[in-house]
Amino acid sequence: MKLAKAYDPNQYEPNIYAMWEEGGAFEPTGVGEPFSIVMPPPNANGNLHMGHALTVNLEDIMARYYRMRGRDVIYIPGADHAGFETWVVYDKILEGQGRNRFDFTREQLYSQVWNFVEQQRGNMELQLRALGVSASWKHLVFTLDKKVIDTVYKTFKKLWDEGLIYRGERIVNYSTKYQTSYADIEVDHKLEKGTLWNIAYPTYDKIGEIIIATTRPETLFGDTAVAVHPDDERYKDLIGTRVLLPLTGREIPIIADEFVDPTFGTGAVKVTPAHDPNDFEMSQRHNLEKIQVIDFDGKMINVPSQFAGLTVDVARKRTLAALEAEELLRGETTIEHSVGYDYKSGLPIQPLIKDQWFLKISTLAKRAKEAIEKNEITFTPESRKRILVQYLDNLRDWNLSRQIPWGIPIPAFQNVDDSNDWIFDERVDEKTISVNGKKYQREEDTLDTWFSSGQWPFITTDAMTNGPLSRFYPNSVMETGVDILDRWVARMIMLGLYNTGKVPFKHVYLHGLILDEKGQKMSKSKGNVVNPMETIAKYGSDALRLGVIANRSAGQNQAFGIDKVMAGRNFCNKLWNIARFAEDRLGSGYRNVIAKPMTIADHWIIRELNNSISDIEKKIESYRFAEASDTIYHTIWDSVADWYIEASKLQDNPTMLAWVMDTILKLAHPFAPFVTETIWQTIPANNKLLISSKWPVKATYDEIAAAEFGRLIKLVDEARYVIADLPGNVRYDLLYQNDSLIADNRLLIQRLAKLKSVQMVDQARGLRLAASGREAWLDISTKTLDEHQTKLEARLKDINALIKSFEARLANDTYVKKAPAELVEETRTQLEQKKAHAERLVNELKILK
RNA sequence: GGGCGCUUAGCUCAGUUGGCUAGAGCGCCUGCUUUACACGCAGGAGGUCGGGGGUUCGAGCCCCUCAGCGCCCACCA
Numbered sequence A: 001m002k003l004a005k006a007y008d009p010n011q012y013e014p015n016i017y018a019m020w021e022e023g024g025a026f027e028p029t030g031v032g033e034p035f036s037i038v039m040p041p042p043n044a045n046g047n048l049h050m051g052h053a054l055t056v057n058l059e060d061i062m063a064r065y066y067r068m069r070g071r072d073v074i075y076i077p078g079a080d081h082a083g084f085e086t087w088v089v090y091d092k093i094l095e096g097q098g099r100n101r102f103d104f105t106r107e108q109l110y111s112q113v114w115n116f117v118e119q120q121r122g123n124m125e126l127q128l129r130a131l132g133v134s135a136s137w138k139h140l141v142f143t144l145d146k147k148v149i150d151t152v153y154k155t156f157k158k159l160w161d162e163g164l165i166y167r168g169e170r171i172v173n174y175s176t177k178y179q180t181s182y183a184d185i186e187v188d189h190k191l192e193k194g195t196l197w198n199i200a201y202p203t204y205d206k207i208g209e210i211i212i213a214t215t216r217p218e219t220l221f222g223d224t225a226v227a228v229h230p231d232d233e234r235y236k237d238l239i240g241t242r243v244l245l246p247l248t249g250r251e252i253p254i255i256a257d258e259f260v261d262p263t264f265g266t267g268a269v270k271v272t273p274a275h276d277p278n279d280f281e282m283s284q285r286h287n288l289e290k291i292q293v294i295d296f297d298g299k300m301i302n303v304p305s306q307f308a309g310l311t312v313d314v315a316r317k318r319t320l321a322a323l324e325a326e327e328l329l330r331g332e333t334t335i336e337h338s339v340g341y342d343y344k345s346g347l348p349i350q351p352l353i354k355d356q357w358f359l360k361i362s363t364l365a366k367r368a369k370e371a372i373e374k375n376e377i378t379f380t381p382e383s384r385k386r387i388l389v390q391y392l393d394n395l396r397d398w399n400l401s402r403q404i405p406w407g408i409p410i411p412a413f414q415n416v417d418d419s420n421d422w423i424f425d426e427r428v429d430e431k432t433i434s435v436n437g438k439k440y441q442r443e444e445d446t447l448d449t450w451f452s453s454g455q456w457p458f459i460t461t462d463a464m465t466n467g468p469l470s471r472f473y474p475n476s477v478m479e480t481g482v483d484i485l486d487r488w489v490a491r492m493i494m495l496g497l498y499n500t501g502k503v504p505f506k507h508v509y510l511h512g513l514i515l516d517e518k519g520q521k522m523s524k525s526k527g528n529v530v531n532p533m534e535t536i537a538k539y540g541s542d543a544l545r546l547g548v549i550a551n552r553s554a555g556q557n558q559a560f561g562i563d564k565v566m567a568g569r570n571f572c573n574k575l576w577n578i579a580r581f582a583e584d585r586l587g588s589g590y591r592n593v594i595a596k597p598m599t600i601a602d603h604w605i606i607r608e609l610n611n612s613i614s615d616i617e618k619k620i621e622s623y624r625f626a627e628a629s630d631t632i633y634h635t636i637w638d639s640v641a642d643w644y645i646e647a648s649k650l651q652d653n654p655t656m657l658a659w660v661m662d663t664i665l666k667l668a669h670p671f672a673p674f675v676t677e678t679i680w681q682t683i684p685a686n687n688k689l690l691i692s693s694k695w696p697v698k699a700t701y702d703e704i705a706a707a708e709f710g711r712l713i714k715l716v717d718e719a720r721y722v723i724a725d726l727p728g729n730v731r732y733d734l735l736y737q738n739d740s741l742i743a744d745n746r747l748l749i750q751r752l753a754k755l756k757s758v759q760m761v762d763q764a765r766g767l768r769l770a771a772s773g774r775e776a777w778l779d780i781s782t783k784t785l786d787e788h789q790t791k792l793e794a795r796l797k798d799i800n801a802l803i804k805s806f807e808a809r810l811a812n813d814t815y816v817k818k819a820p821a822e823l824v825e826e827t828r829t830q831l832e833q834k835k836a837h838a839e840r841l842v843n844e845l846k847i848l849k
Numbered sequence B: 001g002g003g004c005g006c007u008u009a010g011c012u013c014a015g016u017u018g019g020c021u022a023g024a025g026c027g028c029c030u031g032c033u034u035u036a037c038a039c040g041c042a043g044g045a046g047g048u049c050g051g052g053g054g055u056u057c058g059a060g061c062c063c064c065u066c067a068g069c070g071c072c073c074a075c076c077a
Helices: A009-022 A050-068 A083-096 A106-120 A123-130 A146-161 A217-222 A277-286 A312-325 A362-373 A383-393 A449-453 A456-460 A468-472 A482-500 A532-539 A541-549 A562-586 A600-621 A625-648 A654-668 A673-682 A703-725 A740-744 A746-752 A782-811 A813-818 A821-848
Strands: A034-038 A072-076 A165-175 A180-182 A187-202 A209-214 A225-228 A242-245 A250-256 A268-271 A329-342 A350-359 A378-380 A412-415 A418-424 A432-435 A438-442 A475-481 A505-511 A733-736 A757-760 A776-778
Touching: A009 A123, A009 A532, A009 A541, A009 A673, A034 A050, A034 A456, A034 A468, A050 A072, A050 A123, A050 A475, A050 A505, A050 A532, A050 A541, A050 A600, A072 A468, A083 A106, A123 A532, A146 A165, A146 A418, A146 A449, A146 A456, A146 A482, A165 A277, A180 A350, A187 A217, A187 A242, A209 A217, A209 A225, A209 A268, A217 A312, A225 A277, A268 A277, A312 A329, A362 A383, A362 A482, A378 A383, A383 A482, A412 A432, A449 A456, A449 A482, A456 A482, A475 A482, A482 A505, A532 A541, A532 A562, A541 A562, A541 A625, A541 A673, A562 A625, A562 A654, A562 A673, A600 A625, A600 A654, A600 A703, A625 A654, A625 A746, A654 A673, A703 A740, A703 A746, A703 A776, A703 A782, A733 A740, A740 A746, A746 A757, A782 A813, A782 A821
Parallel strands: A034 A072, A034 A475, A225 A250, A378 A505, A475 A505, A733 A757
Antiparallel strands: A165 A180, A165 A350, A187 A209, A187 A329, A225 A268, A242 A250, A412 A418, A412 A438, A432 A438, A733 A776
16 A cells, blocks of 8 residues: 555544444453543533543543553443533523423423433544544443442432431522522632621610621511620620511511621621521521521512512612611621622522432541542642542532432432431332332432432442452543542542442542633633534544643643644654655565664664653653653654654665564554554554554664764764854765774765765865764865854853853862762763863864964 | 642743753744655754742752732631
């Protein structure tokens, strides 16, 4: 097969992928030490974005690398029903149809969304294939698969039986837009300026008054007390008395509670148990009534008729106006406070009282913390470990209930005759069940998605049932975004330890966000999203992979630059052209890939590639992917293409060229899987797939020969550098005396340095190549030499500066004594070399004078 | 109120336990129809590593401090 001049990725990628998949290359071999990565499941219903591209590319690099290293690798793909996220999308569709969720039953909605997701699914999986993931499709898990639900229910039951799950009336973060409660973490807190109003509450005898301070006057209808600090002298006499709640005339008590900060506002605070978490807690302590005045749709209830049905904003204005009319406003101040917003709709979150299912978190969190502190799980970057521990320390009980139909139903039923009698039962498809002659009604809420995705590592590997994949639990690495460290990683650790007694994974690698070119977060609303599929169509999948991982360090947010992708595309083309060169030289019959070095270039390239092999191993294994990729790029481009290939044009050694090809294709494969496999397939001797072949091993070489070629490079470099400075575009003769390196490689040096000739002379003349220190001169005229004089002087100045700094270092006794002997020795050698170089330059300049 | 991160070439960023004569990609400048590649070849310019102080033989890296930018967590009305 004759390779085209330029690599066209789109022509090959789909076929290559199909070849891998059909060849079973993604399946674990069952041989070797297990290595496992579970993909954070992308939303089944959406398109992939750049963040996904980064995630799966990093994961796939590890999967391919360890597979080639002989490990028993599984990379398990997934698809997420993305409960609330998907629900928001579907809710919009309903809205567009002029309907809402209350027009349907839970079953109807569930099956509608199921169908909707069904239509979209597959799309995401095709996109993952385009990204080149070597994932085991056979083992793909969808977050609503039966085995997921079964395991989740088992976990729920276990927690229930052990008393860790309870139902309680609590203040929850409520989205009035989507009519569901949120976890604490789903609330966006924004620091903003607000008004603190002082409002007078008349004493019961209407003679005095107590002034409270509040940012939410509209909730006063739900007040059931006024609280002051027990030690506050100002209010001491009022404690235990009653005040009249403005606009209603209802009598409420003045209570004393340590919670109140006497220095804030007026030192007196209204207590609204149904709409404020602190007030709720006070109400528990003081046995206060809870009156809900904001309904789940965000409108006022249980208030005087002129306020009923108003939205919160309008109610606030009217309440203030009414208070004003009654002359109860006592001024206002501006304060900065944090307000919770719905992370989806951007509307304020209403703290509301609701019966919800909670998971007691403290024992789970404590265990997770211990495992992390004992380094049973390690982190890249390491600094995130502390953040996670801190998070676990402050975690409160987890609200598991969501009032959305798209999710896993909570398997709980309530006795219709005894509201306190709840039982666990998995028959969630039935509205009512009867147990022991009693009738039970099902819970209509669903579980928070993170409750099920928090169990992902042991669900996907069937660790609970000891299935064939259970050897892959704990997972080797969990790779995901820093942004879901607490909401996902923390929960996987807690639930993993709880359920299996083992950590769910041994290492956590966290990548940063991909920002747009200006450093802004990519988002649909800003319209700055770069679609990875478009990038692939334009530059190829490998180019995207190389571009997206380039120059990126763990945990660090970084802008996406198309120039890196273009560099990746160019690299693939370089690789392609190296292959074309090899094809020319080797024809189609070579199969011997045992390195048999003959020339000094051969020895040198073995040394270079040997170094790269260990370097890349070290970097991948320590999660420094960008550095590993950079090493491959420069090894192949600089060492192989620019030096070795150029050298082998004159001194060819087919077995070596074959070995070099073999080695670089393997080294580059995890980072550019498509182009390397494409090339591999053009080599007839390779009847196997590259993806399934073994990682390259080092070859033996002669150090002296390798060093010789190193010196040749130095000479050529200097010749090129000097010639580039000389005027015009002239080819010069290189003269030498008594120099076997030059004598043995005359033609090679001539070609590489673009010289007219390389000749041995008795009498030297022209310009000595002073830096490389060889007995070599460029044969240039005195006139040209003269013109070159200032350049020489500038170089001499630089070298003298270096000499001075080396000398100063060596003159320093403590340096010589304290620095490692090796380093001191190196400094001495460098000094000698620079001195010799300077001396040669001085001689050149003398000749000119 | 706590916590974290960033500040290195014109731009986007690397830089592992301190050894640096500070790197990459892109951009820029000068040459090149060299028979694998212009998605290329050869050469080059460009940095007081945010400011100040300290530790050390030696600091981009460690410590203190100041400034600017960004992020996360937190139930103070």
